[in-house]
Amino acid sequence: MLIYLESKAKSYPLTQQILSKFSNASVIEIxxxxxxxxxxxxxxxxxxxxILAKQENISILxxxxxxxxxxxxxFFKSVLNCIFDCEYCYLKWAFKTPFPSIFVNYQxxxxxxxxxxxxxxxxxxxxxxxxxxxxxxxxQWLDEMINFNQSFIPFFEKFPNVLMESxxxxxxxxxxxxxxxxxxxxxxxxxxxxxxxxxIIDSFEHKTSSLDERINSINxxxxxxxxxxxxxxxxxxxxxxxxxxxxFISYIKEKVDFNKVNSIFIWSIIYTKSDxxxxxxxxxxxxxxxxxxxxxxxMRIEDRITQDFKNLFTSSFPDKRIxxxxx
Numbered sequence: 001m002l003i004y005l006e007s008k009a010k011s012y013p014l015t016q017q018i019l020s021k022f023s024n025a026s027v028i029e030i031x032x033x034x035x036x037x038x039x040x041x042x043x044x045x046x047x048x049x050x051i052l053a054k055q056e057n058i059s060i061l062x063x064x065x066x067x068x069x070x071x072x073x074x075f076f077k078s079v080l081n082c083i084f085d086c087e088y089c090y091l092k093w094a095f096k097t098p099f100p101s102i103f104v105n106y107q108x109x110x111x112x113x114x115x116x117x118x119x120x121x122x123x124x125x126x127x128x129x130x131x132x133x134x135x136x137x138x139x140q141w142l143d144e145m146i147n148f149n150q151s152f153i154p155f156f157e158k159f160p161n162v163l164m165e166s167x168x169x170x171x172x173x174x175x176x177x178x179x180x181x182x183x184x185x186x187x188x189x190x191x192x193x194x195x196x197x198x199x200i201i202d203s204f205e206h207k208t209s210s211l212d213e214r215i216n217s218i219n220x221x222x223x224x225x226x227x228x229x230x231x232x233x234x235x236x237x238x239x240x241x242x243x244x245x246x247x248f249i250s251y252i253k254e255k256v257d258f259n260k261v262n263s264i265f266i267w268s269i270i271y272t273k274s275d276x277x278x279x280x281x282x283x284x285x286x287x288x289x290x291x292x293x294x295x296x297x298x299m300r301i302e303d304r305i306t307q308d309f310k311n312l313f314t315s316s317f318p319d320k321r322i323x324x325x326x327x
Contacts, residue, residue: 001022001024001025001026001048001049001050002025002026002028002048002049002050003018003019003022003025003026003027003028003049003050003051003052004028004030004033004036004049004050004051004052004099005019005027005028005029005030005052006029006030006031006032006033006051006052006053006054007029007030007031008054009052009053009054009104009105010029012054012104012105014102014104014106014146014147015052015104017147018050018052018102018104018145018146021145030051032053033051033052033053033101036051036097036099037051037053037080037081037095037096037097037099037101038096038097039096039097049099050099050100050101050102050145051099051100051101051102052102052104053101053102053103053104054103054104054105054108055077055078055103055105055108055109058076058108058109058112059112060074060075060076060112060113060116060131061074061075061076062074062075063075063130063132069128069130069323071127071128071129071130072120072125072127072129072130073129073130073131073132074113074116074129074130074131074132075131075132075135075136076109076112076113076131076132076133077103077133077135077136077137078102078103078106078109078133078137078139078146078148078152079100079101079102079103079136079137079139079142079146079148080095080100080101080103080136080137081095081097081098081099081100081101081136081137082100082136082137082138083100083138083141083142083207084138084141084169084170084205084206084207084208085205085206085207086169086204086205086206086208087203087204087205087206088204088234088236088269088279090271090275090279091136092279093275093278093279100137100142102142102145102146106151106152110151110152110155113131113155114159116129117129117159117162126161127161128161128162128163129159129161129162129163130162130163130164130165131156131162131163131164131165132164132165132167133148133152133164133165133166133167134165134166134167134168134192135167138167138168138169138170139166139168140166140168140170140172140173140191141168141169141170141172143172143174143175143176144172144174144175147175148166149166149175149176149179150175150179152164152189153181153186153188153189154186156186156188156189157186157187157188157189159188162188163188163189163190164188164189164190165189165190165192165229166189166190166191166192167192167193167194167229167231168191168192168193168194169193169194169205169208169209169214170208170209170214170217171209171210171213171214171216171217172209172217173191173217173220173221176191176221176224176226177220177221177224185224185225185226186226186227187227189227190227190228190229190262190263191221191226191227191228191229192228192229192230192231193214193217193218193228193229193230193231194231194233195211195214195230195231195232195233195252196211196232196233196234196235196236196248197211197244197245197247197248198210198211198212199244200236200238200244203238204236211252212255215252215255215256218230218256218261219255219256219257222256222257222260222261227262228260228261228262229261229262229263229264229265230256230258230261230263230264230265231265231266231267232264232265232266232267232313233265233266233267233268234267234268234269235266235267235268235269235309236269236287237268237287237290237301237302237305238287239287241305241308242308242312245309245312246312246316249312249313249316253316258317258320261320263321263323264313264317264320264321264322264323265322265323266309266310266313266322266323268300268301268305268306268309269300269301270294270298270299270300271291271298271299271300272297272298272299273293273297273298273299276291276299287301290302290305
């Protein structure tokens with residue numbers, strides 16, 4: 001194990017906690033995380049490594065229009081890069097190195113989030129404000145190392161009508177279950193599970209938890225009264241997709257009580273033209289011919305396939321409100 005340690009990150013408590021968990025790791029001190037993170041080293045044989053850094057110029061980015069729930073919503077980042085290897089994921093070409101970069105100055109990140117919330121409330125915005133934490137990495141898989149839940153879940157509990165989503169393809173819920181939460185299950189955090197048929201997981205979502213492992217974690221959290229979202233995403237237009245997803249829905253409905261699930265969301269798959277072209281250079285998708293140009297900037301699966309998926313999920317969950325991607 002190799003740890004690249006940014007000089008200005010050395011004094012933070014999280015840094016010391018991580019270093020203590022990897023006492024046998026080789027530690028290399030660096031001036032700035034980008035000196036490693038921005039090196040194009042994908043094709044090299046690499047040792048396992050992480051980068052510990054301080055996030056500066058912290059930005060809380062607004063989500064695109066029509067991104068999931070309506071209203072004010074923002075992305076924030078505490079980690080860059082994901083250890084999972086999903087073949088369709090934009091992170092494959094977004095970053096030049098596979099090493100996760102962990103930003104250890106949680107308090108600074110929380111201060112910026114708090115300022116955003118305060119600013120919106122002062123402008124008389126009273127509706128729910130959403131924060132998405134996992135668009136740059138799978139936080140739950142890493143949490144035994146980075147203590148994200150222990151820091152950010154109590155932080156968001158302080159704000160009425162503010163919700164954080166932590167989305168995952170991992171079954172690692174140990175830190176959530178182990179924590180006492182002072183006798184009160186968090187109300188302002190929802191754990192969101194991305195689900196696909198096992199055949200899709202095997203073909204495209206390498207290193208992620210199996211479908212049954214994710215289902216077991218969903219049921220465990222539900223039994224503990226955590227808020228759980230289920231995200232059927234990304235729906236992939238593989239051969240025989242309707243039969244594959246029909247069987248998948250039947251299977252998961254047998255395993256999960258959807259009356260206890262907070263929300264259901266389905267999302268097909270969409271890329272910018274640039275991302276799509278980068279994807280085709282690296283991976284030969286079996287379903288690439290089913291994509292179409294939907295605007296000057298985006299490529300998405302064909303309308304007829306999108307409609308197939310919408311019809312299938314709507315008919316399969318007639319009593320549930322299902323949110324669709326509508327970009």
